[in-house]
Amino acid sequence: MKIQELRSLLGKADRSYVEKAFAESYKQLTKSQKEEIDPVIIDILEGREAEKKKKGSAVSFEKLEQEIEDFIENAYAQNYFAPNRVIPKSQRPKWRFMVKNFIKELEKILVESENYDRAVKLLTELYKLICEACNYYLFSTDDAFRSIGWSQPDLFALLVKKTFAAGYTRENISSLISLAVSGGLSREALHTMQEMVLLSELKTSDVKQIAIEEAKKLTDDREKKWKDTSKNNNRWYELEEEINELCAVILMVSVELAEPEEGIKFYFKHAQNSSREITMYCALQLMDWMEEEELWIKVYEYGISKKIRPREGLIRSYEKRKNKMTVKTEENAAADEKGPGENI
Template sequence: MKVQELRKLLGNAEREHLEKAFVECYKQLRKGQKEEIDSILTMMLEGKAIEQKSVEAPVNFEELEQQIIVFIDNAYAQNYFAPNRTIPKSQRPKWRFMVKNFMKELSKIPLDSNHYERAVKLLTDLYCLICEACNTYLFSTEDPFRSIGWEQPDFFKLLVTKTFANGYSRKNISQLLRYATTGGLSRESLHIQQEMILLSGLRTSDVKYVAIEEAKKLVEEGVGKLASLKKYSSSQYYMNEAVNELCGMIFLITIALAEPESGMEYYFAHSREGDNEITLYCALQLADWVGGDDLWIKVYEYGLSKKIKPRNSLKEEYAIRLGSLKAQD
């Protein structure tokens, strides 16, 4: 609504309702946004005049790009974490503010800018860096995403939006498939969250079919690499996990296309879970994310047709959902 409409609405509201609405709106802000607005709120409530911010001078993209490249190189070298002669000790904790500023400036670059593609590339590099920092100590924090004031799904959504704003291509679809299904996770995130965001970014059926093709290529690539990896090694574990996530992504896309049967068959045929019952369990979890009881039951019964013996909790859940579905009929 417009400011004038908001003023009118506030003028007619009771104090109790105003306070409740204000607090609820404040809760919706991210940590970084709260930090920016706190001083303004304090001044207003104290009856002080708000200082008008001066217009910021446009950032030189070449300089910004170089700053980000140097920052990323230093971060991967752990110069913001371990003692070194490159980054002074007093400057190391400031990495989070640097990332916030980098993201802010990169987000401002319009689609019609000559620098747009390079800006998206830098944004991608920053996302990959923060993901890696979730697996390896690159900064003094247990949750790098939280430290920069961003939830991982929100950062990934920004990346998907910026990437696809410039058009779809097999290259960028494949790239985002890889980022959605692999890489480090914050303490409050799961790959499925990034996968659902990517799924929502695949706007047309044609693009979804391309995504399925690219995901299958990545699965084949991953399976091919497994042969050269040492059995029971961490590399083998992560590769199996990546293949499983990609198979799950294919299943999700086929559900969105109203063709769950093909995705279901592919998932059960290519999943790298060591036990078929676990494969069924994971498939049912995916079905819960995007479908109703009818899809869940279809997946369960497909598992039975494959001679899979579900755990007792799944049998009980099946009976409940089947009964609920029959009651609706």
Template sequence: MKIAELRTIVKGHQKKDLEFLVAEFYKLIPKNKKEDNQIDELITKPVKDKKVSQANKVIRTIEEISGEVKLFHNNAINQNYLFPNSDVPKKDRSKWRFLVKKLVKEINLAAQNGNSRRRCAEELQVLYETLCYACAYETFTAYDPFESVGISQIEFFDQMIKYHRDSMDYKEFIDKGIKLIFNNELNRYTLYSGLMETFINYCQTPNMKEVAIDRSN
């Protein structure tokens, strides 16, 4: 059924029938989808024009985001998302993956809106290294942190290294990229060769590629 047809049909329903349908549809939506798509907020305050809704959304600066990134990192390293503690309430411990998704999205928005690419790269790096740490040490209940967030390790690495390339000279970038590849843990789906291939794609000149390969040996 197309949306236009759906609208035509529901216009003929009585209020009690619409209330019943909304409740039944709500039951069918998985909990993670409700949170990802802010379904509760939409039900509480429906917005017909998505463009208006997006225009009214506050875009935080990278300085505002960095405090939340640091707090997430500290809580993860201290296993506050895993064991009972007074810093992360029990109801929020399983929501760490949604927090990471939100922070990554906000960092990318900040970069698109003129914030420092170097700072955006640094904050993405904190998140990336935290998830890498969780691949080797008991940090979350999830077996694979990257899979839980819904992004592959290579894709996350690619987003981060792109901002580093935009904000560094090539020698600094090469050293940074190699350290990020070999100084961090891998999840079960990732190989060093895959990260290296992604990194080499940002070494645009033959000289850069030669230096990168030489320093990685």
């Protein structure tokens, strides 16, 4: 209703009803909204002129930070999913709009800001939360990324860009690799998608080399934990998957560095699949992702040299690709023999 209608309604109502309506309305406010409106209420009740908030005024970073931290704490406590006395039932479905707004506000903070590092940390924690919500019921949704209007690769891309905007360090490279290879997944995403996003932001050879070194350290760490974990523990399977994804990162970065041999060897040695043939199959899939036709053949032949027997589909694919490459090579050789003058 309009403010005039509200005033008219309040003027006609009994005081006890007005007090009850006010109290019930106040209960519907979130903690941050209450903190914002409290000074206005106090000023009016004490007879002072309420200070009007300027339109378009920037939300203070400290307030934004507190809102995000409170939200994350409540989300992990499932207060936006299960009945509780902290988050009113009417406010629980609004979590997706809150996250959208948080991301929007964090995205605005420039690298020159004194709060930039804290903003990136908050964005990282929000990304982790949404990943976790893809594995466990933290919100009423079957795909938390879709609910907030972001694809997982796109949100990860924003996080990578914001992180690297402050500079490349071993710490942030390692952190982003860990995020790319682990955590919950949207129904429309694969870890490979996040790994490809990260790969695209490793702009120099030196940075790529650091990424390989850090990924190898992470692989070593995961392998030690994996060996010390019981197979009956779910963490065993998570570590196994992380090892495989780390091997994928190392292989892809090696390809980008034009040094695929070391990456291929590392992948076949460290990937933890149920069979060596599956390891070979997964490595070939990565070459397809990267559209590396020649390297696909190279990976296949490396697997054969290791006495791996591929499935029929891979054999047929190899023969088709090999024949195609042979024809192309012969055509190029014939063109070279003719020389440029003979084509005129």
